Structures are given as structure tokens and as C-alpha cells.
Amino acid sequence: MDRVAALDDPQLRAFAPLIFVAWSDDDLDAGVRERVLAQVAAEPWLRPAARAVLAAWMDPAAPPTAAELAQLHALIEHVKTTASPRDQLAVADRIGRELGIYAGTAPAPAPRAPDRALIDGLRAVLDGEHADVRDRVRAFLGDHRAYGLSADAERVKVRGWLRELAATQLPALAFPGVTSDRDLAAFTAVFEELGHGNSSLLVKLGVQVGLYGAAIWALGTARHHARLAKIAAFEELGCFAMSEVGHGSNVASLETVARYDAATRELEVHTPGESARKEWIGGAAHDARWAVVFAQLEVAGVRHGVHAVLVPIRDAASAPLPGVRTGDSGHKLGLNGVDNGRLWFERVRVPADNLLDRFATITDGTYASPIASADKRFFTMLGALIGGRVSVASASVSVARTALAIAVRYAHARRQFGQLLMDYPTHRRRLLPHVADSVVLRIACAALRKRHAAAVVGSDTRELEAEAAAMKVLCSRHAVAAVQDAREACGGQGYLSVNRIPELRADVDIFTTFEGDNTVLAQLVGKALLGAERKQLTAGGTLAVVRAVARRLAPRNPLAARRTDDVGDRDFHLATLRHREQSLVETCVLRIKKRLDAGADGDTAVLAVQEHVVAIATAFAERRALEWFAEAEAAAPAAVQPLLAQLGTLFALARLASHAAWFLESGYFEPSKLRAIRKAQDALLAELAPLSRDLAEAFAIPDACLAAPIAFFDPAHPTY
């Protein structure tokens, strides 16, 4: 049926402007459509055939094409001067106005009382399996702010809090099977929950048990494990000496050497040059007595790659041991409660037993490893340390949630130009998508932590590694963006240290860099995902390339690209994110293959498409996060599911909207789809705005830890 021709009917022409404006604007929604049809049904003068034509134009599954809209406009121009009965035009006009097709003002949300069921329901989902340890953390969390102090004074404060934290015995959860009878997910939940508190304290804990202790736990054997109880109690303080100033994220290229001396059965640890100095090492500037040093292991003149060696670095009086030189990395943008430092080793000798020898032993002067391939051994050892990234991903989102809770609460207290901040569309747009993201990512991190806890050290963890790295990238980016928007959303108040956000902003900034720079990590993830796809294509010739390009350019189902009624469906979101990821992988492989065909070496070929590789990692992270969230959503109590549906959809639509140009360019979306997505986002923002204070409440951040005055009142109208 030609819908445009059908409208060229004396009874229907009057409706052409209404249909034209309705479909070409952002304001049409399902409710309006139904009411249009109801009103049309009530008009006695319309013939049944004319009603059918109007119904066809209002079909949500068949929005008009751009061509139809253009034809429709031509029709209006053509008939506007002809004698359509004026009263019929008036009827159409009235319907349009009454139903908001020519209008669409949403009523302001009414203030509402806290919804305990909503708060408790969401909180239970967010707490998940670890409500007990989270409550223990909440009992510990207090007003651990430390601003306006010298770095030395800040370190002293943090040291005190660290002792209080040790007394809770929560750190002992870090070593399952040794100091804990629970799995690692209990500890990573503790770490996540501590993310609401002081970040220097968090990082000091991370260094002590999540890096130093975890290296001993994962890479050491029974004789090393004997230390773990003292480590968990903070009686033996250690540091994790991996990064070198010349090799920030390039661990395989570390230059520090651990040479085996068969005569004395010792390892000689040595810093061969300035670029090999250990740098940024948390605890190295002052607190640590021990270090797990990552170094190139050399046995009988043969290098076996990077291994970890336990090295004492300070004596009981905190003085550096002979051969060890220490330094302070200096003042930083944030995290000044952490004593990041430098280490140089001048032929420092330790017993060979200090080699963390789970994956490599030296027996009778002979190096042996259960893993034959040096590459595989290296990745197995690093794989055993995935926990750092899992923990940073989780804690990032906690930092974001803290800042968002403060900003959301302020937005419900503060008025400007007569309105609550939360009533402003720009304010909702600035904060609420981050709130949704922080819920979705918290739930996704819980799934990641569960997989991490279930993984067997030494097994093939490549998939988990990609997931952990991708989530670290996604969550730390989220945190920086969310805290920044929270800062700006609180105006000058957000710049005052008393309101906590400045501390969160300064501290979280480095989360995008430490535990692996985000760009480097994204490349690792992207390359891993490219691996399988690449094999398929390297066999084919030109026609294989053509086929792959054709698949990318293949016309989509035009209806699917245009329909507007599926933008709230989780299946649509997942299918769309999967499509994007898969397309990015395929086109990237093509681009690499073309370069290889032309004689480029692998590194050059991949470097040329580096941005593409990074985009793959983000696409993977977004898809994986939403999948994990969708699983949790389906398993959640029925009462919470509608709220989770809103939050998950806001997360998903933000992703689709941010890639809108890509989807439009490839024809996967038509403009009507994008308009429907924007409209659905606006509707969700309006729905969630009045609930948002309750959402922040469900984050269950203790008041003493929230701390910021603006989280409790508008300073212009203080309630103290």
C-alpha cells in the first residue's frame, strides 16, 4: 500500500500535517499514538477505509521512511491551498494540540517520600552475596577525610586508619585457604565497599594484601605462605616492586635482574641502570620492610624471563638495608596518604628460597618450570595477579557512587532560579546516566569477582584476563567521568574540600593509569579478541576480503533499523552491542590483513589500526557488562526488576547513543530509531529523577563516610 497516496483523500488531507509533524519530531510516544487513534475513532465523519489509513500511519513498527516524509510534505504543500473543509482541518488541529503532538510539556515531578521498599530492594541486589562483610566494612567506615595537610601528616593519618582496619581482621579474607575459609570474592567485596572511604587507605590495603600478599599467596609456595597471617595483620609490611620508570606498563621488558649464584645458592638482585629503577611503588618510600621484586631471572647465564623474588629492604628501625637505595616518588595530584617510592638494588643477595617458586624452581643449579613456554609462564604468573584489576574495577565504581550520592542529594536540596537542581533537564542528563552506569557496573563487577574467585590459579585464565582488563578500563573511565560531572553539578560547593568530591576527584584520577594504563590494557583486550577472527581470514584471498566487506555493508532489515518500539528491550540492546563488537572485530581484521598482504610486519599492521583495536575493547566491555547485568536482572526479586529494567535500559541506551554515528553510518539504525532512543532516554531521566535520592540511599554509604555537608543540606539554608 502506498501510504502517501492513500492520504491524498479529502477526508484525510487534514491529518497530513499532524502525521508529518508527529513522525518528524522527538515527542511522539506510544501513549500519544494510542490516544490519537482513540480520538480518530470518536470522529463520526471518517470512513472505515480512512480510519485504516490513519492506523497504518500510526503503526509503531512501521515508521515512515525519509522518502515517505518528503512525499508527505509535498502532499501538504500541494493540498494546503485546496479546499479541504476548514472544520476538518480544525479537528485535526485540535487533536494534535490536545494530545501534545504540537506540544508535549511533561508535568514537573511531585516531591515524594522515601520508598523504603525500593531502597531496601535495590540495596539487597547491590549487596548480593556479601552483605555480611559489607556491613562489617560499613561499621568501620567513618569520616576518613584528610585534606589541607602536608603529605607527611596525611601519611601518618592513613597509617593510623590502616591499623584500625587490620584490627577488623577483614584483610585476612585476602588469602583463601591460608588465612580465610571463604573465597576471594568475599575479599574483593570488602575492597569494593572500602572504595567508599579514603582512597589512600584503600590503596595501602591493596598494596599490602592485594599485591604484596597476593603475589606471595599466588606465586609462592607453602614456605612463603607462612608469612600471610602476619601480612594480613599488617605486622609485616611489604610492597610490590614491579613497575620500572622506563617500563610503566611493559612488564615483559623489565630490566632488573635476579641472577642465581650456584656457589652460594643465592639470588643477586640488581638494578642495571636508571631506567630500571622501581618507581611508583606503594609503600617503598617509607613503610615497607619487604618487597616482592619482579626481575629477569638468570640461571647459569640463561635468562628465563620475569620472576618474583622476596627481598627485605628495610631493617627494624626503617633504615634501608645494605645495597638497597630508596626514594620518594614525591607529591601527587591525589593519594598523598600513600608513600609511593623508588627502589634501586646494588647486587643485593637473598637466599634462593626467596624465589616465589610455584611456577619455577631452581634445584641443584638447574631451572625448572611446570610450564615449558617462557611466554606462557609469564602470562600465567601475571594471570595469577588478575585480582588487582578486578579490585580496581570494583572500587572505581564505589568512588563514582560516593560522588554521585553527594551530588544527587544536593540536587534534591538546592534550588537555583526557583527550581530544584534535579528539575533541570541538563542536571538530570549530567548525573542520572552515571547513576545508572554505577548500578549496572557494580552488578557486572560482582559477576566478574565471582568468576575471578572461581578461577584456579595456574589454569588458562585468558578469557578472565580480558574481562578483568576490559572492566578495569570501563569502570575507571566511568569513575573519572562521573566524579567530574558530580563536581561540576555541585558548582562551587563541589570545589570545596569539605564536600569530599575534590578528594575523590584527585584520588580517582590515577585509577585510569595504575594496574595497567587504560590504553595499554584496551590494546591487550582488543588483540586477544582479534586473534580468533584473524585466523579465519588470513587463508582467503581478495574474494574473502570482498565477502567480509559485503557482510559489513549488507543492507539491514530496513524495518528493524527503523522500528521504534523495541528500544526498551534488553534483547535489542544486547543484540545491538554484540553486532557492534563483532563488526568492529571483522573490519579490524580486514584492515590488518590488508596491511599484512602488502608486506607490513604484524606490529606495524596492528599499530596502524590502534584506535580500532582500542574501540574493540570498549565494545567488548560494554557488551559483557550488560550481559552480566541482564543475568542478575533476570534472577532478581520481581519487585526490583522494573527498577533494574529502567537502570539497565538507561545504561544500554547511553552506549547506543554514544555510538550513534557508527550505527547510522553502517545503516544499522535509521534516524527514526535514534529519535526513539533519545526519546526513551528522556522518559527514563524524567522517571528516575524523583527516585534518584532513593537510589543514592540504596548505595548504603554510611553518613559519617558520606561526610559532605552538601549531602545533608543546602549551605544557603543550613539545618545545623
Added chain:
Amino acid sequence: MDRVAALDDPQLRAFAPLIFVAWSDDDLDAGVRERVLAQVAAEPWLRPAARAVLAAWMDPAAPPTAAELAQLHALIEHVKTTASPRDQLAVADRIGRELGIYAGTAPAPAPRAPDRALIDGLRAVLDGEHADVRDRVRAFLGDHRAYGLSADAERVKVRGWLRELAATQLPALAFPGVTSDRDLAAFTAVFEELGHGNSSLLVKLGVQVGLYGAAIWALGTARHHARLAKIAAFEELGCFAMSEVGHGSNVASLETVARYDAATRELEVHTPGESARKEWIGGAAHDARWAVVFAQLEVAGVRHGVHAVLVPIRDAASAPLPGVRTGDSGHKLGLNGVDNGRLWFERVRVPADNLLDRFATITDGTYASPIASADKRFFTMLGALIGGRVSVASASVSVARTALAIAVRYAHARRQFGQLLMDYPTHRRRLLPHVADSVVLRIACAALRKRHAAAVVGSDTRELEAEAAAMKVLCSRHAVAAVQDAREACGGQGYLSVNRIPELRADVDIFTTFEGDNTVLAQLVGKALLGAERKQLTAGGTLAVVRAVARRLAPRNPLAARRTDDVGDRDFHLATLRHREQSLVETCVLRIKKRLDAGADGDTAVLAVQEHVVAIATAFAERRALEWFAEAEAAAPAAVQPLLAQLGTLFALARLASHAAWFLESGYFEPSKLRAIRKAQDALLAELAPLSRDLAEAFAIPDACLAAPIAFFDPAHPTY
């Protein structure tokens, strides 16, 4: 001519895959096209007609439509099993490979010596008319870093630097006609150049002469101007008491009252409640002896709106005067060298002569003003203070340039995984567009400053106000984003205070909030631009709406939307940015009108489309900035024009790419256009990468002020 059918020729089928892949990928460029044609010309077996068909397919002005590509693919599928001579397929294949159509690896840029001509040429353009005062600032700028100190110690340091700055007599440029015989642009150039130094020092200067002094200069009369020499010499320290804690960006609603007492010919300044306390006032916590207080002027029981009154607040011993209460705003994320404070007034009396009375006088107990309308008077007084926004816009870009100079220099010194950081595409993408933006915006700010200096105080400055507000929004956003990316691009080094970036990051954050919150300013700009358009439409009925919608949906010239050879043309950039701005204005008016038609009041109607209004302001700012740049580009020495063309195009294309979804959605771009834009961006990044250290050199930031060790060497390979 049906190009697809023409290809279905035994001689040409072999080229179909080559054409298909070439046009469907991002790698085709003009050079490759020409080489394809040259190679084709060299093949003896092709008929002239076949050559013509191939030439038509390679026409840069006529890229294939999506439909043509789909037909082309169908043709390939159709013929691939037929007996096209294998040797012809091999020829096409060889051409494709040799010319990089199936490849496209760009050679790595060779290291190069500094290009003095380029450096000096760009520097001359950037310095513009004010090279002399800039050089005086450069002679003053030194290592003014102040990190790791208590706020008190930092304030002491900044006070010392401020005295040194006063000794240069540069601050006297702030008051043309009184303490300076040059125009205001000389002073705003000084302020801009000082933006490379310590931001607390900059803000203290801004408060003293740019706000306190400028208010007296612009709003006062001769008897007040007598103070300006002492103010410029920092002998009389003042503050600018406008913001109140309840009214951050809403100046018209200030609550502080200045009541005229006819009996004593005094003004009684009073803080009626806590929300009226003056807050964030630079200098109020400690240094300022005087304040220009903005208050509701009341004469004989009648309120005349916000006026400015000179009020002494501290005695010679720095103690608050009777009735004045002061407080400290407290520790902040940055700018802790500025003593932001609070002021409360308890019926403080000053002589009526202290009213800054250029636009309002009280004579014999009667209020009089040359400006009858209270609204117009208010905006005239605020208009006289545009300089603050002009200065913040300019200095924002200086902060960005400093961070970028450090990051760019580090990227040319530091290697990771064997390559210079600047050789990584992600690194170029992260830094170089900001570098281009910072050049374009510096030049745009120079034009804004010139217009500002030429404006007559008291005249209709609405256009200038919109420009200043829009540029403040654009430039402060640029600064925050650029410094953040510079921080991340330097990894852990960017987090160390010694490398300056942390200080820049923390200080610049508030530039998006002070001198008018960016969101509030963007709304003011957007509303101003909507004004004229709105009048046109409010007259028409439904058909007027239809016409406006149709204009928006009107099919573009399909060739213009698809052509790929104009993406480097400044006219194309300007026309496209103008189109976007105009479209946004028109559609916004439509959306507002629909709401008004439906009975919404004006505020509600505008609030509902708030994000749209904000988008208009950004579109306006981008268009205006590029226009100003294009004027300067055309007037620049011929030797610098090619470089300016590259930088301006990178700026313009970044804008178009960031709005890609909007252009695709509206049909203004077809996918081929977007691909051409991306390709041109990639080419510019590759061209500018090797030049980028020279660009940073042209910023002419003194080494002592650049200060960061990483700006001079890679700390892994120190050269000290």
C-alpha cells in the same frame, strides 16, 4: 550512466572487487586514486571506453551511493564464478596491493630538527599585536609552583609573587584612560599570558584589577577613579562581593540590601539572612581591605535592583571593621593560594558617595538613572563587567597550552614498547586535536578581546556579551578536557606534582564554574539567539510549523552530502557549522512554540528544551570561533598559512565529527562524507605529529615556567 552496469564488461569485472573495497574502506585518498588511474593507463589491454568507466568510478566528487555499492557487490557475487581471465584478475589484484588499496601502511615519520621558520611564524601569529606586553610577562614568569604546602603557606607564597607582579607595572594596563594609555586588549593579553603561570596568582590579579578595580573603573565615576592607581599598585587591596551562597549564578536574585538613609546621606549595607552571605569571594578571607558589594538598592522604600557599593571591610591591621563578619571558604581542590572567603554585613553604613554611580545616582534623596528600564540598567551594569569572562576564556586556553606543551614534549622524549609515545595513533588522537583547538581558540580569543576593547561601556553590548559567555564556556571546557588528556597521556608522570600538570588540573577545574557556571551561561547565550527567530514563528499557525519542519527535513543536495573532496575547505566547515547552528535555533523555536501553543508558560516551555538551548550556545561558539580564526588565517603571512590551514581544519573536523550523528540523522552528511572526514583527520594527525614539538615551542612558554622535568627529558633516561 549506470556505472554498475558499465562495469559488467569482461575487461572491467576484474576491477570490481578493487573498486568495491576501495570505496567501502577508510583508506582511499587522492594520491592513491591518481596512482590507480596512472596504473590503469599503463595497462595496454584496456579499451578506451573501459578506461573511461574506471575513471568515472574513481571520481572523488562522485563517490558511490550505498545502493551502488550494494549493486556492485551483487555484480561481484554474480561474476566471481564466471570465467573472467585469471590474468586480468591478477593485474587488478596486483594494482590494489601495490597501491595500498588492500594495504595502506603509512611510513613512520622521520625525526626532524626544529623548524625555526615554522616556530617563529606561528609564534608571531599567536602573539599578535601584543608581543611587547607578552614579552614583559614572559620575563616575569618563573617557576611559580606551590604544591605540598598548607593553604596558609601557599597564600603567603602567592602574596609574594603578587608584589613582584605589581612591580612590573603591568596591572596598570587594566584601567585605560586612567592608569594606562593603551586599550583593554593590552591588559587582557597580559592576563592571557599570565595564564601560563601560577593560577592562584592569576586569579588574585583578576580579583584585584579585573573585578574589584574594573568595577570601579566601569561602574564608578571620577571621584572613584582616583583610587585606581593605588589599586593597580596593590596598595589598596579589594574584593568583588557579588556571589551569594544562595545565588551562585543568579545575580538578579541577590538578597543583600543597600538602603539609602536620606537623613544621614548614607547607605546601610545589610545581609538579611544566611543565603545572602557573600561566598567564594576572592580576597575576602584575609587580604582585602575593601569590597565592591553588589546589593539591592533601596531608596525611599523603593527597590531599584542590583547596584554596586564600595564598602571598607578591614582596618589597617587586617581586623574586620564593625558590623563586618568575615569567614574562610575553606580548603579547595585547587587555587589554594587564593583566600576565598565569606562576608556578612550587619547594617554597615557608608557614605552615599560610595555608590558606584555611573548608571545611577541619588541626588537629594531621589534615585535617578540615565537608563529608564531596571532590566536594561541591570544588564548594562553587568555588561560593563564582560571583561571577566573575556579574561577567563583567554587564560583557560593558556592553561591548556601549558599542559599540552608538557605532554607533547614528553611524547617526543619517551619510548614505550620501543616506540616514541607520539608515534602511537591513540596518543596523537589524544593530544593533537587539543593542540589545534588551543591555537584556534587563542586566535579567536584575540578577536574577542579586540571587540571587547573597542566596545563602549554603557552601549548595547548584548552581542558581545553572548560572544564572551559562549567563548568562556567553550574555552574553559577545552581547558579541562585538554589538561585531563595531557595528564593521562603522561601516565604516572602526569600524576606527580613536580611535573606541573596536577596543579594545572586542580586549578583549572573551577574555570567551568566561576565567572558564571557554564550551563547557566550556555542557557543565556542560547536564549539570546532564540529571541529573533522566535518572533518570526509565533505569528504562524500549523502550516508555519509544517514549513519549518520541512525546511529541516528538506533533502540536501545528495552530491554535496556525499562528496569527499571538500572536507579540507574552510568554506565547507563554516557553512556546515552555520547550518547546524541555524537548524538548532529553528527546531528549538518550533519545540518551544508547540509548548506555548499548548498553554505552557514561557519558562516551562524553555526549561523543557533546556538541553537544546545549551546545544545552540555550543554551536554558536564553535561557529564564531572558526569565523574569527578564518579571518586571522586569511590575514596571516603566506608562509604560516599552510600550517594554520592544517590546524584550523583539524579543529573544524573535530567539531563536525563530534556532531556526526546529528549530521547523518538530518541527511546533511552521507556516510561517505563522514569517512572522508575521518580520513582527513587521520592524515592531519600524521602530518602534525612530527611538527608538534615545534608547535609547542611556538607557544613561547618560558622554560622556567614550563618547569616540569618531563618537559625536558624522559625520567627513565635523565639528562641532568
